[in-house]
Amino acid sequence: MPDRAAPATKLLIIGGAEDRVGKAKILKRFVKLAGGKSARIVIIPTASSFQDEVVTAYTEVFTRHGAESCAVVNPRTRIEADDAALARVIDEATGVFMSGGNQLKLAQVFAGTAAGDAILRAHQRGAVVGGTSAGASIQSEFMISLGDEGITPRQRSTQLTHGLGLLSGVIIDQHFAQRQRYGRLMSIVASSPDLIGIGIDEDTAIEVTDSREFTVLGRGGAYVLDCRRALTDAPEARTGAPLLVSGAVVHALPAGSTFDIVKLMLVDFVEQHPDLGVSVTTAASSRP
Numbered sequence: 001m002p003d004r005a006a007p008a009t010k011l012l013i014i015g016g017a018e019d020r021v022g023k024a025k026i027l028k029r030f031v032k033l034a035g036g037k038s039a040r041i042v043i044i045p046t047a048s049s050f051q052d053e054v055v056t057a058y059t060e061v062f063t064r065h066g067a068e069s070c071a072v073v074n075p076r077t078r079i080e081a082d083d084a085a086l087a088r089v090i091d092e093a094t095g096v097f098m099s100g101g102n103q104l105k106l107a108q109v110f111a112g113t114a115a116g117d118a119i120l121r122a123h124q125r126g127a128v129v130g131g132t133s134a135g136a137s138i139q140s141e142f143m144i145s146l147g148d149e150g151i152t153p154r155q156r157s158t159q160l161t162h163g164l165g166l167l168s169g170v171i172i173d174q175h176f177a178q179r180q181r182y183g184r185l186m187s188i189v190a191s192s193p194d195l196i197g198i199g200i201d202e203d204t205a206i207e208v209t210d211s212r213e214f215t216v217l218g219r220g221g222a223y224v225l226d227c228r229r230a231l232t233d234a235p236e237a238r239t240g241a242p243l244l245v246s247g248a249v250v251h252a253l254p255a256g257s258t259f260d261i262v263k264l265m266l267v268d269f270v271e272q273h274p275d276l277g278v279s280v281t282t283a284a285s286s287r288p
Contacts, residue, residue: 007126011208015174015200016133020061026205031065033128034095039067042093047101047134054099081113090118095128098135104145106138138163140172153187155237173199189225190232190245197225215258224251
């Protein structure tokens, strides 16, 4: 018999401060992707300093939007994260959601452990993996764990840490416009031009399908930074100095944009303005 087609993989990567008490459209979308009324969601509050409140808030919003059940996986150390019982809880989930907080703590506890491997398996078998703020950053192969904020890119102003690797070849940054993180993301991408930077505003998400395309949801925008052909003085600049970055390509993508992160090009755009019923399809959408 022919092999079954591999399941589509989904990531829902949120820039932080998403609506939880109103219509909660982004979190409602997460529940739908996890299976709606049959959704079995695992909440991971490890990054947060207010874990009880985080668990209560997300359990309420997920069940309000129809999820069948919510479980909690919250190891405090790498030893606890290597517990096979915790991994089995994740293995049974149709959706895994990581809260905001300290992404370095999240990476230190999960990356390379049984629970971290279970998150990778969940993604590969078609369960949706979502996260907000810290839970967004850790989904990329490398993440910004420390860094100065501001518009100007500066030499050695950031620190990279290995993430979970759910989305390779990119660096994700969050609270992007609200905390003026353009400079720190550009400094990393300019210094590592084989990586693509993705910045996501608050109450905004990208829904990634098969690690190839994403669609922007929510109130703000997502930004793609491409320095593959840019010129930079990163090899010579002194620590803290403003960086030269000339020839970078920046894509500003509001809600309704669909973007190909392999070809680095806009695929489709559906205007979300309430006064306009305009649908714009680029020539790229007709690709084979």
